[in-house]
Amino acid sequence: MKIKLAITTIGSLLLLGTANAQEAAITATEVADQTSDVKFIIDNLWILISAALVFIMHLGFSALESGLCQKKNVVNVLFKNVFIICMGIVTYYLIGFNTHYPGEFNGFMQFGGMAGYDAVNAAANETKAYADYTYWADFIFQAMFAATAATIVSGAVAERVKLSSFMIFSTILVAIAYPIAGSWHWGGGFLAEAGFYDFAGSTVVHMFGGFAALAAVIILGARKGKYTKDGTKPILPHSLPLATIGAFLLFFGWFGFNGGSVLSADPASVALVFTTTSLGAAGGGLGAILISWALLKKPDLSMALNGLLAGLVSITAGPDVITVPCSLIVGFIGGCIVVLSVIFFDKVKIDDPVGAVSVHGIVGIWGTIALAIPIFNGGNEDVSMIAQLKGIASVGAFAFAFSLIVFLILKFTIGVRVSEEEEEEGLDVAEHGVDAYNG
Amino acid sequence: MKIKLAITTIGSLLLLGTANAQEAAITATEVADQTSDVKFIIDNLWILISAALVFIMHLGFSALESGLCQKKNVVNVLFKNVFIICMGIVTYYLIGFNTHYPGEFNGFMQFGGMAGYDAVNAAANETKAYADYTYWADFIFQAMFAATAATIVSGAVAERVKLSSFMIFSTILVAIAYPIAGSWHWGGGFLAEAGFYDFAGSTVVHMFGGFAALAAVIILGARKGKYTKDGTKPILPHSLPLATIGAFLLFFGWFGFNGGSVLSADPASVALVFTTTSLGAAGGGLGAILISWALLKKPDLSMALNGLLAGLVSITAGPDVITVPCSLIVGFIGGCIVVLSVIFFDKVKIDDPVGAVSVHGIVGIWGTIALAIPIFNGGNEDVSMIAQLKGIASVGAFAFAFSLIVFLILKFTIGVRVSEEEEEEGLDVAEHGVDAYNG
Amino acid sequence: MKIKLAITTIGSLLLLGTANAQEAAITATEVADQTSDVKFIIDNLWILISAALVFIMHLGFSALESGLCQKKNVVNVLFKNVFIICMGIVTYYLIGFNTHYPGEFNGFMQFGGMAGYDAVNAAANETKAYADYTYWADFIFQAMFAATAATIVSGAVAERVKLSSFMIFSTILVAIAYPIAGSWHWGGGFLAEAGFYDFAGSTVVHMFGGFAALAAVIILGARKGKYTKDGTKPILPHSLPLATIGAFLLFFGWFGFNGGSVLSADPASVALVFTTTSLGAAGGGLGAILISWALLKKPDLSMALNGLLAGLVSITAGPDVITVPCSLIVGFIGGCIVVLSVIFFDKVKIDDPVGAVSVHGIVGIWGTIALAIPIFNGGNEDVSMIAQLKGIASVGAFAFAFSLIVFLILKFTIGVRVSEEEEEEGLDVAEHGVDAYNG
Secondary structure (H helix, E strand, C coil): HHHHHHHHHHHHHHHHHCCHHHHHHHHHHHHHHHHHHHHHHHHHHHHHHHHEEEHHHHHHHHHHHHHHHHHHHHHHHHHHHHHHHHHHHHHHHHHHHHHHCCCCCCCCCCCCCCCCCHHHHHHHHHCCCCCCHHHHHHHHHHHHHHHHHHHHHHCCCCCCEHHHHHHHHHHHHHHHHHHHHHHHCCCHHHHHCCCCCCCCHHHHHHHHHHHHHHHHHHHHHHCCCCCCCCCCCCCCCCHHHHHHHHHHHHHHHHHHHHHHHHHHCHHHHHHHHHHHHHHHHHHHHHHHHHHHHHHHCCHHHHHHHHHHHHHHHCCCCCCCCCCCCHHHHHHHHHHHHHHHHHHHHHCCCCCCCHHEEEEEHHHHHHHHHCCCCCCHHHCCCCCCHHHHHHHHHHHHHHHHHHHHHHHHHCCCCCCCECCCCHHHHCCCCCCCCCCCEEC | CCHHHHHHHHHHHHHHHHHCCHHECCEHHHHHHCCCCCCCCHHHHHHHHHHHHHHHHHHHHHHHHHHHHCCHHHHHHHHHHHHHHHHHHHHHHHHHHHCCCCCCCCCCCCCCCCCCCCCHHHHHCHHHHCCCCCCHHHHHHHHHHHHHHHHHHHHCCCCCEEEEHHHHHHHHHHHHHHHHHHHHHCCCCCHHHCCCCCCCCHHHHHHHHHHHHHHHHHCCCCCCCEEECEEEECCCCCEHHHHHHHHHHHHHHHHHHHHHCCCCCCCHHHHHHHHHHHHHHHHHHHHHHHHHHHCCCCCCHHHHHHHHHHHHHCCCCCCCCCCHHHHHHHHHHHHHHHHHHHHHHHCCCCCCCCCHHHHHHHHHHHHHHCCCHHHHHCCCCCCCCCHHHHHHHHHHHHHHHHHHHHHHHHHCCCEEEECCHHHHHHHHHHHHHHCCCCC | HHHHHHHHHHHHHHHCCCCCCCHHHHHHHHHHHHHHHHHHHHHHEEEHHHHHHHHCCCHHHHHHHHHHHHHHHHHHHHHHHHHHHHHHHHHHHHHHHHHHHCCCCCCCCCCCCCCCCHHHHHHCCCCCCCCCCCHHHHHHHHHHHHHHHHHHHHHHHCCCHHHHHHHHHHHHHHHHHHHHHHHCCCCCCCHHCCCCCCCCHHHHHHHHHHHHHHHHHHHHCCCCCCCCEEEEECCCCHHHHHHHHHHHHHHHHHHHHHHHHHCCCCHHHHHHHHHHHHHHHHHHHHHHHHHHHHHCCCCCCCHHHHHHHHHHHCCCCCCCCCHHHHHHHHHHHHHHHHHHHHHHHHHHHCCCCHHHHHHHHHHHHHHHHCCCHHHHHHCCCCHHHHHHHCCCCCHHHHHHHHHHHHHHHHCCCCCEEHHHHHHHHHHHHHHHCCCCCCC
């Protein structure tokens, strides 16, 4: 209403001038300013709607992970996810945002203070901090991304991790490691300078989470009774409807994850991103259905869901530059890879109850590399394979090493795993004193 | 950012001119162009957000259908729905979109090629393919609609259909039959010329799906033990919370289904559509609650949910032209009809576990006809009853016949129904080797 | 499309004029009008998207309340919620909207007629009824809020209220009491004149619902077996995954509840509101986790979920004026309060199965008061403590008294509580003749 009045006032003032023909004419610059102000409103709104969509991915993760776990560990998984989203938003506010986007820095690391309070961000409370959106729109959109990394780990370590240790671990990961790795690329660090291309975070979000998860599950070890002398015993998901709700909500939220990463409502870009994201997911679902049916001789719902997500992770590195037919192919291959990867990790006895290392880690690599392969990127010659490999190697190694060190320290201090009795009884009763389902 | 710079550049260039008073003045045409560019961004964004909302309807259908089924068939229902959304997007890309919108054609049928690749759509990768949105925004919005038809059938044939046959059937339905029927109306075919009015697809989406479902369930036959010598045995829904989640998500997604069908963010139209859609749904819910309570002597949750959906289907033919009070009445009657229709189909022993034929087929007819009845359309004289009946008859007959033929061919080749043992055991274990709930 | 053509036409007409240099120039007023038209489209669209988001809160409430109840009362809770959203939209249309926003009135109460039909709202069907949105956009956004009050009561009285009595009670509450109380503040009544500040309804929606619930549960009494001679017996939630889905969806919908209450897409305001709302929720979750862990010696998921919601309610009084760090603190304290409040009500044997009185009533007071305490409102000196207390006292007293009277009348006529046998058996079978879960 204030703006409305302002415009009307300007209008009225200038109206007075219309008597003198020449003064009345508005200049192109003035018009361009007004047009740009209105464009700004749309772009900013899209970033905010995208933030809400990325937020709902946390419900997606909660439902997917708890659905794929055993009935006795559901409360624990849900509690971790509620904690993660709260802790993620708060730590990103306190330290993450300004570490993620440090401004001028050495390209490797620089800790920032609270969002909106340091000198660099003097414009924090002004309307137009950036070309297309406000400071707080940028903050909240990025904050919703931040907790994702910890959520990915949460699924992989489920059913045997000690709650307090996980809470400490995930806080350190989200507050420190995630924004540091992100600053290399999105913060203008050394990967940005190397020409690394990762549009919405196939590497710096998903693969980061996947490799942090890999280190954690290696230290943690497999769930009791999973790998026995008599071979691998499948531990069945307690609720496939819950897992399906999760996968669909993740797909839904991904429209904000990728679509919002355009960082404006540019019609051609956002429409292309929606299309390549959807075709990537659909290709991933079909790829996983096909290959799992061929290999496992049964149409497997869990694999289909992981295929959907794998298609989405595959396309996340470049949904804005890939061609439409290539998005379908890249997603389809991602869906095939995830099935093979899940089988592989089970072979080498690395126990990941929800397939998080495969979906986010391995497929994240695929999506990032695919963008540098001419046949898969639709002829885009701007993405260099060297730069992509550099990004994968540095982010993957950092996530793995950071997670390994923190988890090892926790292991030799407060411990990272519940006792055998607690694991047998289930974490819900052991840690929370309550069952997920009663009556 | 690119656009922003462009505007600034134009601004700067013209700024130079301000010294010479007359050159500085911007013309009305130039301003109109800038205004129209910004409007385009908003309209396009709304189409895309609507696509995401229609996408979530597929989770709605998954939850509703699996919730209303027996516990032993839940994985099967969910798997079909995951397959349908993947297959739907892909086939719509490969053939559906250009069959749906064939451009100049004989008015009855013309197969198209891949989206974005044929001569007609040379503008595919340009920003402004249409007046209000880009080519890919149009594509992805329509793609999300396409799979709906198959999903409707999915619910009706649940609990006894053979998975592979259903996958073949639904692929043919979505890839070929749906876009052909749609082209008659939305593609500028013979129904469009006849003046048929169906805003967001009461007939060409919902009734189409409902009648395809009707043919399928007639061939398939009822579930074992439903209609016995001792009368009709109700087969109870395995999870009413899941079904309720589904119905609410369908209502939520319908804001995109109807609201996005305005094909722009025109304030008066979209606001009216949101209002009539909501009042239609609310009326449908109340109508179904009232009449089912009167007839069945119990407040029935399943009927209330079907009433909500019936209200939504009722209003979908003309949420943009109906008056607000009429939307409430039309929805209310739709809610009453669905209860009577469900009871009727049970009487004639046509077994439809989720009531899809009633909700989408029968109520689809009601919504389409209501729009031509003065007392229900708020005095709109532009909609002709003849045209409406022509649309209902041709789309209904085509959907029914197409589905009948394909299902019959499948029946006499690979079979359409699981064995009695498999039905007894449940499709989850028989077809997928896994239970939906474990532990 | 019509608008598009209009613009082009204007453009063309003026283009003719460009030959005569001076006529060609567009005036500032004309440009301002075009700019304001486009702004209007965005603002209106955001109100509508927000309406859809607030709608999904009703699924959030349905899932949260049914998840926290016993298995035998789930259908009843869901049925009530489906009824509430239908009834809420319809009564708001028939009487609520024009009672809520009566225009010139005595400041205390004036009943209105149907939306869109009385003289005051002659502009109902025009495009621009208000500065930033259309008449029907305003209606549908507010309609989605209206049913919230009844939903809050629904959770508190769950598991023993008589269905028909609740339906009558909630209809009267939503149709009459809610819009009257709202008119005092949002309708320009005596609280608006007193300078009462309540941005999105911490008091006039949440506390209103919480105090109506308090009166209802006092009359209704506790569930059988909750408070025994041997102390308080916890009645366990039947499905914590369902409750978690509910809490996350409420958080998601709150972006529309608070964000849409900006009543435009103003970039600085909406972005700030998203940020303070998210930090409030995150703070509330952490506060509740911390204090409940300390007091109950277990990390409690239900308390964490109530903490999230308490954070959201806390911030709802002033998400647009509070500073970002204060939003975190206010939410955190809200999360602590809700835990203490839930424990307190159990101590005084007021039985509220979902903690609705605490979350919405008590925390609603906190949020409204906090805004007048300098240390918590970020130095905003415009909010007067007197006015805030006046708002709390009048809305709280009215909600409590109204609910008390209506509930008492119902108690002494048709009764408000099911029989002991029905309560024992569960309302699902007793009232609806069906179980929530079968097979």
